[in-house]
Amino acid sequence: MKVRKIAALAVGAAMVGATMGFASAQANLPGKDFFVKDGQPNVKIVVGSQAAAMDVASAADIAVALGSLLYTEKEAEAAGVSVVVKKDLTPDYTYYIPVFSNYYADTGTNPSATAWDQLTDNWWNGSAYNGSYNDWLAWTPKFVDEVENMDAINGDYQVDWDFTISNIELSDSEQNTIVYVPRSADLTIPAGDFTVLLNYTIANWTYSETTPDDIWGNLSPSTTTDEVHDDDNPGGYTFSGYIYDGVGAGDTFTVLGNTYYILDVLADGIKYGHDHGQVWFHVGDVKEFDGYKIRAVDISVSPSNKALFEITAPDGRSDLVIISTDEGDVDISTKSDKFNPGEVVLKLDDTFVGIDGNLIAQLEVRTNVVEVHTGDELVSGWVVNFTIENNKVKWLTLTNANDLSGSTLDILGKYKMYYEVDSHTLETDDTTYYAAKAYIVVKPSEPIIQTEELKVGDEVSDTGWVVDQIKGGTYTEVTVMHPTEPITYLDTEIDPENIDSNLILVGGPVANAVTKYLVDNGYSKVDWYNSAGDIEYIEDYNGFGILIVAGKDRYATREAAKQLMEYLSNLS
Known part of the structure; x- marks a missing residue:
């Protein structure tokens, strides 16, 4: 029997006359092939049959760590099925709201300010840079824009956001009352000065143009037609009927991205919520609606049609009604002070005896019912004004309920707005002149990206290009393997003179009989009786390798096991 190499790694104690830290000695441990082969365990973990429970736990931990190595890898070629293309739809502009300028190009006059606080008389007044700050405040509207197809009617996104910002105020830490142009400023849109119009009447607009033929003229004219669905006339088109003439009861629509199901259209608003329709109850039936549980306790058909229900809220509140x-419609908050208005609205349509002789209640259920009127906040922070005709909401406007303030304002999540100033000085004839141009910048806040999934033969929109083939690259395919044989053994199951696998021995010569055999026969060189925890690698023992993970007691063995687990984690 020939031992080609013995490497002992010191976890904390002296080893063969020298002390070596674990990290510096990791190179002497065996590689991944010692532990696994073809994704399956290539080693047996051996623990003493009379060992302490902590040694058994250490062996189990090593087995778990070894499990992270049980996989195979191979290079595979990706088969292309489809390709995703994208297009940047972000508006290609930055809008500048004029604020102040004493530049010669804007005023036709040489700048005359010799101090910054003299920049007072060149505010934009709506037509020229020759007003005061109050003139600039009076100029309105400050910003008008439209964002198309942002809200929906029954899932069809054709409702635009038409918004107007009437006024913007500046605040400057250097001056309580603004007189001269600020070097930097926060912005405020006062309450009521930001209006968003949502038009839910979507029309069909058509266009037709007849032109003479290049050869035959009016003997053979050609006609070009176009059709557009929008709330506004694109210009030169003819109204050809409504796609949607508003939203009414039974419609689902969105407002600034918030979804509402209309239960009823009121004179000056809407009632919205979740309509669960008509439901039949037998006595004892329990049914759930948006987390609210309704149980039919008793049903009466004579002398009057009525029923007793137990209502239980998602938070556990419960009462009988x-x-x-x-x-008619009964808001249960009118019958129980445990519920808030609109939480549950019931309507008992009928009670009767079924063909099986059981009593049945026919009930309409609505949950989370809310009434919103003109002047209320439909969306948090926005006061709504409804325009209603023929029991339909034709359009609505939203205005900001509170001041919107900050160094950068968020405009409906689509734009960001902030103050900016460019300034210059000129030294001439021992005089310093000041020039400044200020504006409010409005630019898209986030890129708007549209994606499209295409297959072979599909055309890339608006390009004329067709997907001819999709080539896939290569990737590493990882297959997780599962052991098919035991991996942990007792020392009594191993014949140290006839091993058939690499071994990890957990425990020193006192706890593990196989370790004792190797010590007694001179193969193990570590003084295990005094070791604070070591890992010893016997590289070639009858054609196999052996790792001894041990120490002077179960605690030292535990520390050595932790070090091996760390080493295994770095191999995966």
Whole structure:
């Protein structure tokens, strides 16, 4: 029997006359092939049959760490099925709201300010840079724009955001009352000065043009037609009927991205919520609606049609309510002080005896019902004004309920708005002149990216290009393997003179009989009786390798096991 190499790694104690830290000795540990082969364990973990429970736990931990190495890798070629293309739809502009300028190009007059606080008389007044700050405030509107197809009617996104910012105020830390142009400023859009119009009447607009033929003229004219669905006339088109003439009861629509299901259109607003329709109850039935549980406790058909229901809210609030068919819609908050208005609205349509002789209640259920009127906040922070005709909301406007303030303002999540100033000085004839141009910048806040998935034969939109083939690259395919044989053994199951696998021995010569054999026969060189925790690698023992993970007691063995687990984690 020939031992080609013995490497002992010191976790904390002296080893063969020298002390070596674990990190510096990791190069002497075996590579991944010692532990696994073809994704399967290539080693047996051996623990003493009479060992302490902590040694058994250490062996189990090593087995778990070894499991992270049980996989195979191979290079595979990706088969292309489709390709995703994208297009940047971000508006290609930055808008500048004029604020102040004493530049010669803007005023036709040489700048005359010899101090910054003299920059007072060149505010934009709506037509020229020759006003005061109050003139600039009076100029309105400050900003008008439209963002197309942002809200929906029954899932169809054709409603535009038409918004107007009437006024913007500046605030400057250097001056309580603004007189001269600020070097830097925060912005405020006062409450009521930001209006968004949402038009839910979407029309069909058509266009037709007849032109003479290049050869035959009016003997053979050609006609070009076009059709557009929009709330506004694109210009030169003819109204050809409505696609949507508003939204009414039963419609789902969105407002600034918030979804509402209309239960009813009121004189000056809407009632919205979740309509669960008509539901049948037998006595004892329990049914759930948006987290609210309704149980039919009792049903009566004579002398009046009524029923007793137990209503339980998602947070556990519960009460009994009696409803009769002659009450119509019943908000249960009118019958129980445990519920808030609109949480649950019930309507008992009928009670009767079924063909099986059981009593049945026919009930309409609505949850989270809210009434919103003109002047209320439909979306948090926005006061709504409804325009209603023929029981339909034709359009609505939203205005900001509170001041919107900050160094950078978020405009409906689509734009950012901030103050900016360019300034210059000129030294001439021992005099310093000041020039400044200030403006409010409005630019898209985030890129708008449209993606499209295409297959072979599809055309890339608006390009004329067709997908001819999709080539896939290569990638590493990882297959997780599962052990098919035991990996942990007792020392009594291993014949140290006839091993058939690499071994990891957990425990020193006192706890592990195989370790004792190697020590007694001179193969192990570590003084295990005094070791604070070591890992010893016997590289070639009858054609196999052996790792001894041990120490002077179970605690030292535990420390050595932790070091091996760390080493294994770096191999995966």
